[in-house]
Every structure is written in C-alpha cells, then in structure tokens.
Amino acid sequence: MRWLIVLALTAYLLQACLAFKIASFNIQRFAISKVDDPFVLDLLIRILRRYELISVQEVMNSDNTAIIRLVQELNLATGLKYNVLISDHLGRSTYREKYVYIYREDILKPTEWYHYDDDCEVCGTDTFMREPFVVRFSSLTTELKDFVLATIHTSPDYAVLEVDALYDVWEDAKQRLLTEDIMILGDYNSDCSYVKASHWPTIRLRQDESLKWLIGEGADTTVSPNNNCAYDRFVVSGLRMQRAVIPGTAKPLNFEVEYGLTNDEAKAVSDHYPIEVELYEDVFYSGRYFEISSTIGISGGLSLNGVCDCAGVDFASCNGRCGSSSKNFPCNCNATCSSNGNCCTDYKAYCKP
Ligand SMILES: [Ca+2]
Numbered sequence: 001m002r003w004l005i006v007l008a009l010t011a012y013l014l015q016a017c018l019a020f021k022i023a024s025f026n027i028q029r030f031a032i033s034k035v036d037d038p039f040v041l042d043l044l045i046r047i048l049r050r051y052e053l054i055s056v057q058e059v060m061n062s063d064n065t066a067i068i069r070l071v072q073e074l075n076l077a078t079g080l081k082y083n084v085l086i087s088d089h090l091g092r093s094t095y096r097e098k099y100v101y102i103y104r105e106d107i108l109k110p111t112e113w114y115h116y117d118d119d120c121e122v123c124g125t126d127t128f129m130r131e132p133f134v135v136r137f138s139s140l141t142t143e144l145k146d147f148v149l150a151t152i153h154t155s156p157d158y159a160v161l162e163v164d165a166l167y168d169v170w171e172d173a174k175q176r177l178l179t180e181d182i183m184i185l186g187d188y189n190s191d192c193s194y195v196k197a198s199h200w201p202t203i204r205l206r207q208d209e210s211l212k213w214l215i216g217e218g219a220d221t222t223v224s225p226n227n228n229c230a231y232d233r234f235v236v237s238g239l240r241m242q243r244a245v246i247p248g249t250a251k252p253l254n255f256e257v258e259y260g261l262t263n264d265e266a267k268a269v270s271d272h273y274p275i276e277v278e279l280y281e282d283v284f285y286s287g288r289y290f291e292i293s294s295t296i297g298i299s300g301g302l303s304l305n306g307v308c309d310c311a312g313v314d315f316a317s318c319n320g321r322c323g324s325s326s327k328n329f330p331c332n333c334n335a336t337c338s339s340n341g342n343c344c345t346d347y348k349a350y351c352k353p
Pocket residue numbers: 118121126127128129130131
C-alpha cells in the first residue's frame with residue numbers, strides 16, 4: 001500500500017515540475033520604469049514564472065536593458081535559467097516596438113528564426129505595422145519536440161487587414177520551415193471596435209477550418225473593467241501541435257483576481273492579461289538539459305526584407321498600401337490621414353472594410 005502512495009506522489013510531483021505552459025503577454029509599453037518599480041517587478045515575476053515560454057509584445061526600448069534586467073531578476077527569483085530572443089525594433093515611424101520570447105533555456109532551444117517579409121516599407125506596400133517574428137523551438141520536456149511560434153501585435157486601426165494577412169504568414173512559414181506545427185500568438189486586437197462580427201467572414205485565418213482558435217470571443221483579455229474584449233489569441237495549426245495542447249487549458253490569466261490586486265495595481269503592470277495554454281509533457285522525458293549560455297539576450301536580427309525599388313507602385317492609391325504614410329507620398333493611407341486631410345481618394349474603399 002505504502003509503495004502505491006509513494007508512486008502516486010512521485011507521479012504527481014513529476015507532473016507538477018514537468019508542466020509546460022506557453023503564454024502570450026502584451027506588457028503595455030514595457031520599459032525600464034516597470035523593472036525599477038519593485039511592486040510591478042514583483043508582479044511581473046510572479047506572472048512570468050508560471051510559464052516555460054512567453055511571447056512578449058510592446059517592448060519599447062531599442063537597447064535591451066529593460067528586458068534583460070527583467071530576465072535576470074526572474075532567474076534570481078526562481079533559480080531557473082530563462083533567456084530571451086529579441087526581434088528588431090519594428091514599426092513604420094519613430095514609434096517602434098520589439099517582440100521578445102522569454103524561454104527556459106535548459107529545456108527549450110530556438111533553432112531558426114526570422115522576421116516575416118511583408119514587402120517594402122519605404123514604398124508603403126508593406127502589410128504589417130510590426131511584421132511577425134517567427135521562431136522554431138526544440139523542446140525537451142514536451143511530447144511535441146519541435147514547433148513554431150509566430151508573434152504578432154497588430155495595428156488596431158488595421159486589425160482586420162492584418163489578422164487576415166496572418167494567413168499569408170502561416171502559408172509562408174509552412175513552406176519555409178517545412179512544418180504544419182505552428183502557433184500564431186499575440187495581441188491581435190481582434191474584438192470590440194477593431195474587429196467586429198461582420199468582419200470575420202472576410203478573414204481567411206478565421207475561415208480556414210484546419211486552424212484552431214483557442215481563445216474565443218467570450219474571453220476578456222483586457223484589464224479594464226469597462227470592456228470585455230478578446231484581443232489576445234492563440235491560433236494553432238498542424239494535427240500534432242493541436243493534439244499537443246491540453247484541452248481546456250487556454251485562457252486569459254486574470255492576475256488582478258489571482259493575486260488579489262486592485263484594478264489600479266493590475267493596470268500598473270499592463271492593460272492586457274496574459275493568455276496561457278498548457279502542452280502535454282513527455283512522460284518518457286530523459287532528464288536531459290540543453291547547455292546554458294553565459295549571456296542573456298540573443299538578438300533576432302534576421303530580416304528577410306531585401307532592397308526594394310518601388311517600381312510599379314501607384315503612390316496615388318491605397319490599394320495594398322493601408323497604414324502607409326510618408327511626407328514623400330502624394331497622399332497617405334494611415335489612420336490619421338482623415339484628420340490631416342491628406343488621404344488618397346480611395347482610402348476608405350481599400351482600408352476601412
Ligand atoms: Ca512592415
């Protein structure tokens with residue numbers, strides 16, 4: 001009898017330490033001020049330590065000091081070895097953001113990564129405000145040993161177009177990486193005033209039945225008590241990746257309730273909740289670990305965008321140029337062109353579906 005109890009206890013403990021959770025977290029305008037605030041830092045660590053792999057959006061600074069400090073503090077607090085893979089500073093103007101993957105370096109290894117090539121920024125023919133950052137991971141403790149994550153933070157003004165264009169990112173990643181096991185995760189801005197029910201039939205990423213949306217419209221991923229919006233999403237393809245997800249585990253983490261905070265205290269961390277999902281662990285995990293690197297912070301760097309010459313671009317039209325603006329263009333296609341009075345005449349037709 002006693003050995004049965006010991007066996008059950010061992011199995012339980014093994015399960016507890018092998019649990020593998022992925023999160024996506026828009027840490028609103030993440031910068032050194034959040035790391036310097038002990039209260040916010042403590043909450044960020046309590047949130048991040050729940051996960052083995054976190055995709056972070058809205059990392060602001062061009063130098064990586066804030067995110068590296070955060071991971072150093074996370075390592076100190078947990079005794080674990082997290083590292084970070086950091087994207088380029090992405091955007092169409094001086095306002096830019098980075099994507100960051102924080103991952104347990106002892107059990108996960110990024111093996112390939114790139115920024116999706118969304119065409120020509122200087123010609124205004126690119127698709128995304130912040131093109132997705134795609135990373136392939138090799139994983140030791142999960143049943144699924146190899147999978148791809150693609151992070152997105154859409155422009156709210158063009159969320160319908162950008163969420164639709166994630167379909168192209170998905171098709172491209174399948175061809176480039178020769179796998180179906182892909183999760184597109186991040187802040188899609190895909191609800192409330194940005195993406196409405198009437199838009200979904202036009203969005204290929206939603207219409208393709210081989211893709212599974214793990215966070216539904218009923219979810220609330222916003223800290224604000226005044227709205228109820230499913231902005232943050234996990235979309236998963238590939239039978240192996242879909243089967244790797246433990247059913248019912250995908251949800252927002254309401255850390256206000258979880259840690260007994262006031263709404264203002266929660267808002268000091270972010271205006272978004274993280275979303276989380278659990279993968280099945282490998283019951284035959286050998287106990288092997290990846291080597292730990294001596295430094296924290298790998299820069300993503302690899303951009304596929306080559307030189308573009310703008311040949312054949314019609315600068316007088318917004319066709320295929322939504323979101324673009326420049327003082328060098330004869331007219332613009334971004335959200336502020338209406339108030340600036342310099343929209344191309346077909347702006348509404350192409351950019352405001
Ligand atoms: Ca772009």
